[in-house]
Amino acid sequence: MSAELKVASQVMSLYPEAQWLFDQLREGSVDTKRGGVTRDTYGSGEQFAHDLVAKYAAALGLEVRHDHMRNTYMVLPGLDRSAPALVIGSHLDSVAAGGNYDGAAGVVAGLIAIEALQEAGLQPQCDIVVMGVRAEESIWFQVSYIGSRGALGSLQESALQAKRIDTGRTLAEHLLAAGGDPDAVTQGQAYLTPQNVRAFMEVHIEQAPSLAIEGHAIAIGSGVPGNFRYPKIKITGEYGHVGLGRRYRHDAALAGADIALGLDKIWAEWEQAGRLMACTIGEFQTNAARHGLTIVPGEFGLSLDVRAYDTADLAELKTKFLELVAEVSATRRVKIDLGPQASAGVAPADPTITAQLRACALELGLTVPDLPSPASHDSAAFYAAGIPFGFLFIRNPNGSHHPDEEMSIDDFLLATTVLTQWLVTHCCKN
Numbered sequence: 001m002s003a004e005l006k007v008a009s010q011v012m013s014l015y016p017e018a019q020w021l022f023d024q025l026r027e028g029s030v031d032t033k034r035g036g037v038t039r040d041t042y043g044s045g046e047q048f049a050h051d052l053v054a055k056y057a058a059a060l061g062l063e064v065r066h067d068h069m070r071n072t073y074m075v076l077p078g079l080d081r082s083a084p085a086l087v088i089g090s091h092l093d094s095v096a097a098g099g100n101y102d103g104a105a106g107v108v109a110g111l112i113a114i115e116a117l118q119e120a121g122l123q124p125q126c127d128i129v130v131m132g133v134r135a136e137e138s139i140w141f142q143v144s145y146i147g148s149r150g151a152l153g154s155l156q157e158s159a160l161q162a163k164r165i166d167t168g169r170t171l172a173e174h175l176l177a178a179g180g181d182p183d184a185v186t187q188g189q190a191y192l193t194p195q196n197v198r199a200f201m202e203v204h205i206e207q208a209p210s211l212a213i214e215g216h217a218i219a220i221g222s223g224v225p226g227n228f229r230y231p232k233i234k235i236t237g238e239y240g241h242v243g244l245g246r247r248y249r250h251d252a253a254l255a256g257a258d259i260a261l262g263l264d265k266i267w268a269e270w271e272q273a274g275r276l277m278a279c280t281i282g283e284f285q286t287n288a289a290r291h292g293l294t295i296v297p298g299e300f301g302l303s304l305d306v307r308a309y310d311t312a313d314l315a316e317l318k319t320k321f322l323e324l325v326a327e328v329s330a331t332r333r334v335k336i337d338l339g340p341q342a343s344a345g346v347a348p349a350d351p352t353i354t355a356q357l358r359a360c361a362l363e364l365g366l367t368v369p370d371l372p373s374p375a376s377h378d379s380a381a382f383y384a385a386g387i388p389f390g391f392l393f394i395r396n397p398n399g400s401h402h403p404d405e406e407m408s409i410d411d412f413l414l415a416t417t418v419l420t421q422w423l424v425t426h427c428c429k430n
């Protein structure tokens with residue numbers, strides 16, 4: 001049997017182990033009230049997942065460590081312990097009532113890949129580290145990449161004062177309760193650096209149905225989009241009586257609608273032209289304390305997330321958005337306060353690693369398409385810190401961030417086989 005086929009069969013034989021890990025993850029974090037799973041960031045659900053994988057890794061004989069963010073590191077020692085390590089990972093938290101695989105698949109993939117290497121009797125050149133990342137889901141603290149940025153020393157100090165939406169406690173308080181060290185964040189301590197990490201490899205389910213529709217089990221992720229975000233846009237017009245004529249109105253809700261439709265029109269034009277972008281208005285509301293059937297809305301709130309894969313595209317979209325805001329403000333005679341702004345840079349996957357992953361897939365008889373990620377991932381934080389990354393997607397027909405998210409173990413093992421093949425070819429040989 002060729003080395004490639006041997007590794008492939010080694011991974012495939014670990015079907016029961018992978019199934020067991022996903023079952024355990026689901027059982028331990030099932031959300032009986034809302035459905036799906038809830039692995040709350042720096043809460044009991046996330047902690048459960050970290051404890052579970054750490055125990056599994058210890059049973060495999062891996063070294064288990066934590067950093068000041070309480071990220072979990074599970075280490076297969078390499079021949080040269082001082083060489084930069086290869087880190088495989090993703091996040092172990094989920095949104096409330098989320099799916100079992102978003103994030104967790106990347107950690108389980110790392111553990112199964114290592115188990116396959118162990119069974120094949122292969123020792124890597126450098127340490128291979130499986131990282132269970134904390135706090136990737138920004139819904140909890142409204143801050144992106146808390147765990148990975150914290151490990152990389154690039155988490156802004158102000159994030160420590162962000163409050164978790166449900167508990168009202170700060171990130172600093174939650175971090176301390178989990179055994180972490182907020183002072184290390186203040187000092188900008190980096191546990192992972194371009195000097196001690198060679199590359200980051202992330203396996204993740206797709207969050208859109210494109211692979212399922214096109215009939216591909218897996219894809220190679222070509223990059224993570226950059227974004228600009230306005231979490232709290234506030235439009236102020238004037239409350240008025242239902243009898244007020246159109247020309248006298250300062251309708252804040254219609255101004256919000258104009259912004260939403262204006263952005264959607266831009267997106268439709270870009271889509272027509274084959275240009276990649278996305279915009280999402282996740283919050284969109286009048287003031288419930290004052291709105292009513294016969295009242296012209298004087299206040300309106302919305303959030304905005306705009307993303308693209310190219311830095312110039314992102315800049316162009318920002319300009320177009322600001323022009324739209326000025327136009328709506330003038331025509332609707334309302335004040336538009338954009339509020340705080342956040343942004344993240346575009347993060348392309350490393351072209352060398354991407355080519356190597358494609359070659360590994362081909363050796364296994366797989367033609368794997370490239371797929372730009374529609375969503376944000378920890379890989380982008382590594383890229384921003386100067387560490388290259390490779391990315392593999394797994395088919396998921398039902399989207400993510402809700403209980404219907406779906407992934408077959410066969411598809412998962414296919415992605416893990418490509419990853420393991422890459423480890424054998426590029427980490428276990430001279």
Ligand SMILES: [Zn+2]
Nearest residue numbers: 091102103204
């Ligand atoms: Zn995720």
